[in-house]
Amino acid sequence: xxxxxxxxxxxxxxxxxxxxxxxxxxxxxxxxxxxxxxxxxxxxxxxxxxxxxxxxxxxxxxxxxxxxxxxxxxxxxxxxxxxxxxxxxxxxxxxxxxxxxxxxxxxxxxxxxxxxxxxxxxxxxxxxxxxxxxxxxxxxxxxxxxxxxxxxxxxxxxxxxxxxxxxxxxxxxxxxxxxxxxxxxxxxxxxxxxxxxxxxxxxxxxxxxxxxxxxxxxxxxxxxxxxxxxxxxxxxxxxxxxxxxxxxxxxxxxxxxxxxxxxxxxxxxxxxxxxxxxxxxxxxxxxxxxxxxxxxxxxxxxxxxxxxxxxxxxxxxxxxxxxxxxx
Amino acid sequence: xxxxxxxxxxxxxxxxxxxxxxxxxxxxxxxxxxxxxxxxxxxxxxxxxxxxxxxxxxxxxxxxxxxxxxxxxxxxxxxxxxxxxxxxxxxxxxxxxxxxxxxxxxxxxxxxxxxxxxxxxxxxxxxxxxxxxxxxxxxxxxxxxxxxxxxxxxxxxxxxxxxxxxxxxxxxxxxxxxxxxxxxxxxxxxxxxxxxxxxxxxxxxxxxxxxxxxxxxxxxxxxxxxxxxxxxxxxxxxxxxxxxxxxxxxxxxxxxxxxxxxxxxxxxxxxxxxxxxxxxxxxxxxxxxxxxxxxxxxxxxxxxxxxxxxxxxxxxxxxxxxxxxxxxxxxxx
Numbered sequence: 001x002x003x004x005x006x007x008x009x010x011x012x013x014x015x016x017x018x019x020x021x022x023x024x025x026x027x028x029x030x031x032x033x034x035x036x037x038x039x040x041x042x043x044x045x046x047x048x049x050x051x052x053x054x055x056x057x058x059x060x061x062x063x064x065x066x067x068x069x070x071x072x073x074x075x076x077x078x079x080x081x082x083x084x085x086x087x088x089x090x091x092x093x094x095x096x097x098x099x100x101x102x103x104x105x106x107x108x109x110x111x112x113x114x115x116x117x118x119x120x121x122x123x124x125x126x127x128x129x130x131x132x133x134x135x136x137x138x139x140x141x142x143x144x145x146x147x148x149x150x151x152x153x154x155x156x157x158x159x160x161x162x163x164x165x166x167x168x169x170x171x172x173x174x175x176x177x178x179x180x181x182x183x184x185x186x187x188x189x190x191x192x193x194x195x196x197x198x199x200x201x202x203x204x205x206x207x208x209x210x211x212x213x214x215x216x217x218x219x220x221x222x223x224x225x226x227x228x229x230x231x232x233x234x235x236x237x238x239x240x241x242x243x244x245x246x247x248x249x250x251x252x253x254x255x256x257x258x259x260x261x262x263x264x265x266x267x268x269x270x271x272x273x274x275x276x277x278x279x280x281x282x283x284x285x286x287x288x289x290x291x292x293x294x295x296x297x298x299x300x301x302x303x304x305x306x307x308x309x310x311x312x313x314x315x316x317x318x319x320x321x322x323x324x325x326x327x
Numbered sequence: 328x329x330x331x332x333x334x335x336x337x338x339x340x341x342x343x344x345x346x347x348x349x350x351x352x353x354x355x356x357x358x359x360x361x362x363x364x365x366x367x368x369x370x371x372x373x374x375x376x377x378x379x380x381x382x383x384x385x386x387x388x389x390x391x392x393x394x395x396x397x398x399x400x401x402x403x404x405x406x407x408x409x410x411x412x413x414x415x416x417x418x419x420x421x422x423x424x425x426x427x428x429x430x431x432x433x434x435x436x437x438x439x440x441x442x443x444x445x446x447x448x449x450x451x452x453x454x455x456x457x458x459x460x461x462x463x464x465x466x467x468x469x470x471x472x473x474x475x476x477x478x479x480x481x482x483x484x485x486x487x488x489x490x491x492x493x494x495x496x497x498x499x500x501x502x503x504x505x506x507x508x509x510x511x512x513x514x515x516x517x518x519x520x521x522x523x524x525x526x527x528x529x530x531x532x533x534x535x536x537x538x539x540x541x542x543x544x545x546x547x548x549x550x551x552x553x554x555x556x557x558x559x560x561x562x563x564x565x566x567x568x569x570x571x572x573x574x575x576x577x578x579x580x581x582x583x584x585x586x587x588x589x590x591x592x593x594x595x596x597x598x599x600x601x602x603x604x605x606x607x608x609x610x611x612x613x614x615x616x617x618x619x620x621x622x623x624x625x626x627x628x629x630x631x632x633x634x635x636x637x638x639x640x641x642x643x644x645x646x647x648x649x650x651x652x653x654x655x656x657x658x659x660x
Binding site: 070 | 394427431446453456457462464467494
């Protein structure tokens, strides 16, 4: 098994899927010769040619919309939004079109498109290269939103997304691209969409989170273990639709729940997770559900101290777990 | 002429087949209004005034192979591509058997995969990038198919119009964009929608061919689309066709057009109705006679009566189906 970074896992999944199925192709800005601004599509242009690795005009609605048309035709497009922050012109295509095509045609048409977008902060990206955008899309039945937390999951989930018969928004944390690395199997495997993953067992406090925050939570949990606090960590993996039963089981197990997101708190994914727990676990809870999230400001500032203040980190999570454990 | 050996104006059978479809579209539309005004169906959005361009264009396409992405006025296009009169009434009545959406969408949101009629929505112009996507896929697969997408002139101001045309231009895609210029975007007249003289001139900015035709002249529309189709199949890329006519009805059954245009204007435009013009042309050619026309009218009336009755009696989808088909059953793989 080779050690791959998060971005190398993206690249490997794309390469393998394109080798296996000639209907798979990628389109986006700078995905061709340049191999993507983060190099997610590096080498694909040379291997598969410009017909299947398509540099598009700078127009996000067309990147999504052309992909949607090709998907309805029967192709398996993987569209790249260069930064999740730039997905806004494509929202109409994703929500009004991709998410509704199966339902509105009564199962006659479907739209197997994967839309990849790098999100998240901690890379000196300021307001428009740092945002978490998942909440905008997380109340649109018909759409699936996947946010992997590790290179292993990236490869398995991206393959599952490409093979999925419905539209999948695949959000990659850009700080994770080179920060996270681990052994990733060379063989073909998928990780199921729609299933949360218990990444750590513990019986004092349950942390439910996703994306890069899983990494920070693992760091915090390892430290707290030395203090005798055992943390259960549930990685949502798919943030829409949510894996309700696994959330209920994880919350009930410890009765103390910390929810973590890098997004703003109000209206975020973890608000919905909290609602599920409130509905189903009232008598299993030993403390109020606690949410740790970004501040209620429009987006992440550029200046390093301000960016650091916005970001979630292991220390913030550690303190929040400790507070809950002592409740 | 595109093909020197063929002249549509002398092809009696094809011309009569075109006329039948145009007449069917008009009569269906008229029946929809009657049903709406009598309280049987909640909504109508019309094709009246645009049937000629829709049918003429459709006849220039390959109905066994091409993909059509109609907008809500394109009753003529979907009739030609194989949607039956019963199916059209089923969607008007929102019945479960409706092949467009099973009664989920408002009327005239056409869709029927087996006939390559691509599902559409209400936010206008989203279908334009889709058409580029179908053409891109066909080109990648070496499938000699063309995508044909229609829209109103109002839609030519949306970003998706410009993004879609530009994409098709850059990648030389086999697409035909046909703007059905009916001179109104609900109440907003053409001169308040665009400052340019011709919508077709917008093609210049995208490096594709642009052509403007009289949408009330069937043969002119047919030839423009035929040529665009040949260009598409020859790898010469996309074409923007602007076909000009007039919206003879209010925007929809919920609109009152007398609040923004005059009766005189509508009456004057009705005198240029392409359907009447085409009918007169067929009479002049001697292809159509009063007898043939009367027979056609009564045959169509019978077909519409049957379809109305069938759709009225058909059941709605059971309420237990509301959660069906949000996602595919297969799941992730």
